[in-house]
Amino acid sequence: MRDDTHKWDAPFPASSVLTGEVDGKACRVSSANMHRLTLISGSGVQTSSELPLIGWPEIAPDGPFALSLRRDRILEVNGPARTDGWDELKSLAISDMTDGYHAFSVDGPGALGLLHRGADVFAETPSASVARLIFGLPALVYRTGETAFSLVFTRAQAVAAYSALSTALRHCAPVRFKERP
Amino acid sequence: MSGTRLSSGGLIDRARRIDFNFDGRSMHGFGGDTLASALLANGTGIVGRSFKYHRPRGVWGGWFDEPNAIFSVRTPKGSLPNVLGTTTALAPGMDIRSVNAWPNAGFDVKGGLDLFSPWLKAGFYYKTFMKPDWHLFEPMIRRMAGLGTLEPDMVEGYTADQVHAQCDLLVVGGGAAGLAAAEAAARQGKTVWLVEDHDTLGGGLYRMGDRIEGLQPTDWVAARKAAIEDAGGRILTHTTAFGVFDHRLYGLARQSAVDVAPTLYRLRAKECLLASGAIDRPVTFGNNDLPGIMSLEAGLEYLGRYGVRVGNAIAIAANHAQAASAAARLSEAGAKVSLFDPAKGDLAASGRRGVKALRQGKRAEAVDCVLASAGWTPVLHLWRHAGGKLRWDEALATFLPAEAPAGMRAIGAANGTFDLDQALAEARAFAMGEPYSQATTRFTLTPTLPKPGAKGRQWIDFQHDVTLKDIELAERENYVSVEHLKRYTTLSMASDQGKTSNIPGLAAMAALTGKTIPEVGTTTFRPPFVPVPLALYHGHHGGQNFRPLKRLALENVHRSSGAALGEYGGWLRPAWYGDRPGPEAAQSEARMVRDAGGILDASPLGKIEVMGPDAEAFVNFVYYNTMKTLKPGFLRYGFLLTERGVIFDDGVVFRMGPNRFVISSSSSHAEGVTGMLESWRQDGNDPDRIFVHDTTNHWSTVTVTGPKARDVTRSLGLDVDLSADAFPHMTFRETVWRDVALRIARVSFTGEVSFEISVPASSAKALWTALADAGRPLGVRPMGIEALSILRAEKGFIIIGKDTDGETMPHDLGFTLPRTKKPTTFVGDRGLHTDAANDPDRRQLVGLSAIGDTPLPTGAHLIDGTDRRSFGIVTSSYMSPNVNRPIALGLVERGTQRMGETVTLFHLGQTYQATLTSPVAFDREGARIHA
Known part of the structure; x- marks a missing residue:
């Protein structure tokens, strides 16, 4: 029976923004807003979705899209409202997960460098799934622009992810590589 | 030993003077010096003491193979223990202290232990301190053991950056072969990383100073460096590839300053060319541990890189062709050089605090330095980490690469290609994937291995004081397996991990047992190749980033309500509320619940949906209790078991509809239960007819429990009849509250009437506030986990x-x-x-x-x-x-x-x-x- 409150920082404010330099390049981390997330599973879900299916390293469009998680599972982002439960007609399992995740937007020329502090993700290595471990935490990692990424963590681990991102940003070594011509 | 800084030569920056202290004495070096080169330049002979006998020790090696020059270093940022002097760059203001010696390495009061060495042989501790009880002696022995100590002013903020990276080709080693290979591969368009553990490229090119492909070594290196970078290659100096792990993952440690934690690169390389070179083997002879006796390679390194002549009168004891050219090089630098061929007779050194003479038969030379080499040992640690095989080469008297591990090839000296022109040709061919036939080497030697039974004390492992007699003792006591030999004598267990001692030790055991060296075998090569700080591995995963807890959506509400937070099943949850001591608060809250009621944040309870045509059969299969008879709108308590029948988890199952269940696992087991369900779903069931969604994070759950729970819940104004008859225990309802979905269940962990209310997490604060406001006038207030623990125990x-x-x-x-x-x-x-x-x-x-x-x-x-x-x-x-x-x-x-x-x-x-x-x-x- 111990009061450990002081050992843990209070959850970060949703409006907080982290900025810094990674390998000499600017990088910014902020919370991203996604108004509807729907987890859908089914043997044919990858082909039946009407939304653009995003794996790695595809860039997600501005409108609704679906993240490919595994061969039988997607996460619709800002897609149409759906009823939770088993869809007999389409043989799909549907769960609202809008409040189940917290997304961070990581952007700027140093964004990929920050991701590399915690994850083994490279544009040269495509994957049908956006599911990754980053800083040891399960996450969905996808691109939203040439130098912009979205990192989606379960809500309960968002504070841990924020702490890991901010600590990594603070400890980035000033390493500079010459770019390939 | 009389090391001298020459007025010219080397790669150091003589315009940048660096002042430092060693064991209280003021000295100076130059930019580009290592601690060892600066000490040698200042004429320092004794840099440390051996581990067991406290014998005086000088610098042996020129780089990572150094067993003796280990220091405690204090910089303006703080102190660091066990810093290797031969690989650490000198910095202004450093206060360097020898370790394992008091008051200093030059005069160590424990040096008298050497007088007792006849009684302190291998296995001495095991045999002597068994009776009456090892633990009586252990504290004293532990106090005497060890090298550096952690000081109170240890460097703060020593946190390693960690970076994931990948490339087509990793070249380990920035010597001639590595540079040539990296350039050839980069020109082909491959993404190439070249790592070199020195802060300057060139490897061993500076030792002899010979021109290479018509250029001075510095010019040739500069040209290769420019070509590699122009072709997009990346060069990391001061970076050591310290280990190879699964799936071609290479661990790279990049050091900047000694008081700044290195950066860890986790590099995935499709291919690797190992150009890690070779190191000198010691010649085993009498008193071969005296300060002033060092490797031939090191003597040339200090001359070529740092402009330090390591002695005035130097004896070269080497069994190969490089001895003559090395002698010429050192003579040019002003040393009086004499050559000894160890193959022509037993050698013996004399001296007390440093070598004074070297004898061979009737020949004796007064010297202040002996440069010894019994041949070259390719550095193949990474090769072995990756699973590569070794073969013994009789002519070179060393292990060479045999069957290659996937994705790795050795080039240059690491491959036993000791001729520079051949090494360059081999490196370029391997880099471009072209065939290459190894030419006959011009490097020849007369194998010179330890001779058991020889007179005098002959050192095999310098740091741990393992002598040839210790190997002989181990053999007599039947510790002949190489793994037993290692542990019995501590051979190769020092911080240099046997880089200098392994082959002499194996050769001695081979000679003693009448076996060949390959039959004796080698011990296992394990990462890290060189010592790396633990900080490298944990990076910033300390404090809150080490095993971070899951956090509640309502945490800020709990904090503002005065909750004392603690870890419960991987979550940070309210233990109790208020300023009172925890036990007192828990008792009060438990009493409050029985008298009126309490409000609990139960959000971590699992909410795992199981859906699909086979969901009913599946849930019935995974649960001990019968679930197929459960009707929609009802709950049932049950157990999940392991295949052994042991309880894995308990919880309640909600039947939402014919093809949909929600499993409310215990709070700490939601992920474990999800994994278990996924496993069974794919094993013996049709995975296309059952789907498992862990929705725990989407929902927040607030439990109202106690005699007044119904009154409090009623304040929400739900369109649900909360009466006991209409809404009995172990049933649930789904409805809408303030335009969001709400699930309310009659299930209790306190034994009181309880309503477990779940809403999407973004509405949790509104729900909590509404319930707390309604409860306050009724004496129903928030309760923590400690009170819940009491209440549930009262009910069994x-x-x-x-x-x-x-x-x-x-x-x-x-x-x-x-x-x-x-x-x-x-x-x-x-x-x-x-x-x-x-x-x-x-x-x-x-x-x-x-x-x-x-x-x-x-x-x-x-x-x-x-x-x-x-x-x-x-x-x-x-x-x-x-x-x-x-x-x-x-x-x-x-x-x-x-x-x-x-x-x-x-x-x-x-x-x-x-x-x-x-x-x-x-x-x-x-x-x-x-x-």
Whole structure:
């Protein structure tokens, strides 16, 4: 029976923004807003979705899209409202997960460098799934622009992810590589 | 030893003077110096003391193979222990201290231990300190052992950056072969990383100073560097590839300053060319550990890189062709050089605090430095990490690469290609994937290996004081396996991990046992190749980033309500509320719930959806209890078992519809249960007809419990009839509250009427606030986990993992029916019918009523009077504010048959008395839960 409150920082404010330099390049981390997330599973879900299916390293469009998680599972982002439960007609399992995740937007020329502090993700290595471990935490990692990424963590681990991102940003070594011509 | 800084030569920056202290003496070096080169330039002979005998030791090597020059270093940022002097760059203001010596390495009062060396042979500790008890001697021996010590002013903020990276080709080693290979590969368009552990490229090119491909070494290196970078290659100097791990993952440690933690690169390379070079082997001869005796390669390195001539009168004891050219090089630098061929007779050095002379037969030369080389040993640690094989080469008297590991090839000296022109051709061919036939080497040597039975003390492992006689002793005592030899003598267990001692040790054992060296074998090569700080591995995963807890959506609300937060099952949750001491607050909250009610954040409870046409059969299969008869709108308590029949988790199952269930697992097991369900879904079931979604994070759950729970819940204005008849225990309803979905269940972990209300997490604050506002005037306030623990124990409700162990089965808790009556098979079914499951002496759940007013200690053992055999254990124990006496739960052999029995308990030297009772201490009829 111990009061450990002081050992843990209070959850970060949703409006907080982290900025810094990674390998000499600017990088910014902020919370991203996604108004509807729907987890859908089914043997044919990858082909039946009407939304653009995003794996790695595809860039997600501005409108609704679906993240490919595994061969039988997607996460619709800002897609149409759906009823939770088993869809007999389409043989799909549907769960609202809008409040189940917290997304961070990581952007700027140093964004990929920050991701590399915690994850083994490279544009040269495509994957049908956006599911990754980053800083040891399960996450969905996808691109939203040439130098912009979205990192989606379960809500309960968002504070841990924020702490890991901010600590990594603070400890980035000033390493500079010459770019390939 | 009389090291001298030459007025010219080397790669150092003589315009940048660096002042430092060594063991209290002021010295100076130059930019580009290492600690070792600066000490040698200042004429320092003794840099440390050996581990066991405290013999004086000088610098042996020129780089990572150094066993002696280990220091404690203090910089303006703080102190660091065990810094390797040969690889650490000198920095202004450094205060360098020798280790394992007092007051300093030059004069060490423990140096007298060497007089006792005849009695301190290998195995001395094991044999001498066995009686009367090793532990009597252990503290003293531990105080004497070890090298550097952690000082109170240890460098703060020593946190390693960690970076993931990948490339087509990793070239390890920035010597001639590595540079040539990297350039060739980069020109082909491959993404190339070249790592070099020195801060300058060029490897061994500066030793002899010979031109290479018509250029001075510095010009040739600069040209290669520019070509590699122009082609997009990346060069990391001061970076050591310290290990190869699964799936071609290479660990790289990049050092900047000594008081800044290195950066860890986790590099995935499709291919690797190992150009890690070769190091000198020591010549084993009498007194070969004296300060002033060092490797030939090191002597040339200090001259070529740092402009330091390591002696005035130098004897070269080498068995290969490079000896003559090295002699010429050192003579040019102003040294008087004499050559000794170790193959022509036994050598012996003399001197006390440094070498004074070298003798061979009747020949004796007065020297202040001996440069020794018994041949070159390719550096193949990474090769072995990756699973590559080795072969013994008789001509070169060393191990060379044999069968290559996937994705790795060795080039240059690492491949036994000791001729520069051949190494360049080989490197370029391998880099471009072209065939290459190894030409006949011009490098020849006369194998020179340790000779057992030789006179005098001949050192094999310099740091750990392992001598040839120790190897002989090990052989006599039958420690002939190379792994036993290592552990018995501590051969190669020093911080240099046998880089200099391995082959001499193996050769000695081979000679003693009449085997070949390959038959003796090698010990296992394991990462890291060189010592790296632990900070490199953990990076910033410290403090809150080490095993971070999951956080509640309502955490800020709890904090502002004065909650004391603690870890419960991987979540940070309110333990209690208010400023009172925890035990007092928990008692008060537990009393409040029975009197009026409490509000609990129960959000971590699992909400795992199982959907699909086969969902019903699946849930019925994975649960011990029958679930197929569960009707929509109802809940059922049940157990998930392992295949052995042991309880894995408990919880309630919600039936949402014909093809949809929600499994409410225990709070700490949501991920484990999800994984278990996924596993069974794909094993023996049709995975296209069952889907599992863990939606725990989407929902927040607030539980209102107690006699006034209904009144508080009613304040939400739900369109649900909350009366006991309309909404009985173990049922649930789905509705909408303030435009969001709401799920409300009658399920209780307190034994009181309870409403478990779940809403999407973004609405949790509104729900909590509404309930807290409604509860306040009724005396219903927030409660923490500590109070919940008391309340559930009063009712005999278990917590999995606390009140169960790795053997507990459902029938041990009184849940017997499915085991004998469930008509369909289920996970754990067979395990429940084994002999172990039917053992009449199984431990069963009981209550314990303490005799006296003191609660029993959790963990206390129930013992019988004779031999104190434990026949049970207290799993939970509390002072109950509602039955006004201590209560406890326990697992006891044949517990249900022993009700009323008085037992003795033992814990930490104290004994207690208790009576075995029913686990239910409060409201045994269960009237309150159904109210």
